[in-house]
Amino acid sequence: KKVIFSAIQPSGTITLGNYLGALKNWISLQDEYNCIYALADLHTITVRQDPAKFRHNTLEAYALLLACGLDPEKSPFFIQSQVCTHAQLAWILNCYTQFGELQRMTQFKDKAAKHADNVNAGLFTYPSLMAADILLYQADLVPVGADQKQHLELARNIAERFNGIYSPTFTVPDGYIPKKGARIMSLQDPSKKMSKSDENVNGYVAVLDKPEVILRKFKRAVTDSDACVRYAEGKDGINNLMGIYSVVTGLSYEQIEKDFEGKGYGDFKAAVGEAVVEHLRPIQERYADYIKNKDYLEKCYTEGAQKALAISSRTLNKVMKKVGFVSKA
Ligand code: ATP
Numbered sequence: 366k367k368v369i370f371s372a373i374q375p376s377g378t379i380t381l382g383n384y385l386g387a388l389k390n391w392i393s394l395q396d397e398y399n400c401i402y403a404l405a406d407l408h409t410i411t412v413r414q415d416p417a418k419f420r421h422n423t424l425e426a427y428a429l430l431l432a433c434g435l436d437p438e439k440s441p442f443f444i445q446s447q448v449c450t451h452a453q454l455a456w457i458l459n460c461y462t463q464f465g466e467l468q469r470m471t472q473f474k475d476k477a478a479k480h481a482d483n484v485n486a487g488l489f490t491y492p493s494l495m496a497a498d499i500l501l502y503q504a505d506l507v508p509v510g511a512d513q514k515q516h517l518e519l520a521r522n523i524a525e526r527f528n529g530i531y532s533p534t535f536t537v538p539d540g541y542i543p544k545k546g547a548r549i550m551s552l553q554d555p556s557k558k559m560s561k562s563d564e565n566v567n568g569y570v571a572v573l574d575k576p577e578v579i580l581r582k583f584k585r586a587v588t589d590s591d592a593c594v595r596y597a598e599g600k601d602g603i604n605n606l607m608g609i610y611s612v613v614t615g616l617s618y619e620q621i622e623k624d625f626e627g628k629g630y631g632d633f634k635a636a637v638g639e640a641v642v643e644h645l646r647p648i649q650e651r652y653a654d655y656i657k658n659k660d661y662l663e664k665c666y667t668e669g670a671q672k673a674l675a676i677s678s679r680t681l682n683k684v685m686k687k688v689g690f691v692s693k694a
């Protein structure tokens with residue numbers, strides 16, 4: 366079986382963008398592949414976190430992923446900071462990553478502009494830690510949203526470079542990016558991607574938002590003055606809503622345009638909101654059970670970390686030998 370690795374940051378509450386762009390795939394790939402999944406909490410501290418909120422977000426994300434259908438028996442599911450090989454390989458890969466390569470990353474430019482008071486070295490080297498995450502497990506495929514494409518490309522370059530300097534060490538990973546839902550945009554500014562760390566809570570829909578909140582956020586979604594439900598250039602807001610509606614209902618754009626012919630945006634936004642509420646309802650119900658069961662969560666992430674350490678240590682040991690570190694007795 367081919368190996369799949371993917372991770373999500375506990376940097377806020379998980380959004381519909383995360384779910385449609387990546388997590389839905391995480392779940393559906395579990396039978397066909399050897400999947401390994403993680404909460405990338407080391408990445409999260411590239412932006413300053415409130416400790417109590419950070420801890421809460423991590424446990425919430427863990428329980429939510431189980432509620433989405435992640436089966437920790439099938440797919441090891443761990444918390445990155447509990448597996449020491451990630452930080453170790455990241456340091457080594459930093460020395461095989463060029464300053465100029467990191468400087469070109471659009472996520473770095475966006476986040477540096479947004480957090481101008483804390484443009485730390487970790488924010489800059491985020492992609493080499495992400496490369497370490499993926500390469501440690503010799504992943505063949507990485508399911509991510511379109512926003513991570515550039516980072517994945519860099520991970521491939523780092524792997525090829527290292528393999529070229531020494532000898533084949535890392536599997537060069539391919540992306541697994543869904544056609545629809547790859548890039549869900551903010552409901553308040555459809556030129557920006559939906560992001561869980563957005564300080565404007567109306568910009569995103571959280572998977573755990575209450576039904577009335579979801580309906581309200583869609584009702585307030587920014588559209589245009591055209592007042593016609595159709596997919597077209599320059600209609601970013603409507604295109605985004607149509608994209609979301611299409612993935613959760615399975616309807617094509619043509620069908621949606623037909624169904625809403627002669628109807629206004631108000632009707633359409635309400636329909637999108639209701640479809641999303643129904644789509645998320647079973648996940649929210651299962652989440653409520655998992656989050657109460659702290660002992661079960663602890664057992665799952667502890668076992669996940671043990672499995673991840675065993676697999677990733679094999680790669681790290683190989684790397685260290687090739688680079689020329691003296692091995693421990
Ligand atoms: P942050 O703002 O803290 O970076 P985020 O919402 O971008 O949070 P990440 O943890 O960086 O979330 O990414 C988790 C996964 O969700 C990745 O696979 C990423 O590609 C995907 N993803 C993030 N935002 C979107 C989006 N708007 N549309 C589709 N997929 C997304």
Ligand code: MG
Nearest residue numbers: 374472512560
């Ligand atoms: Mg992100």
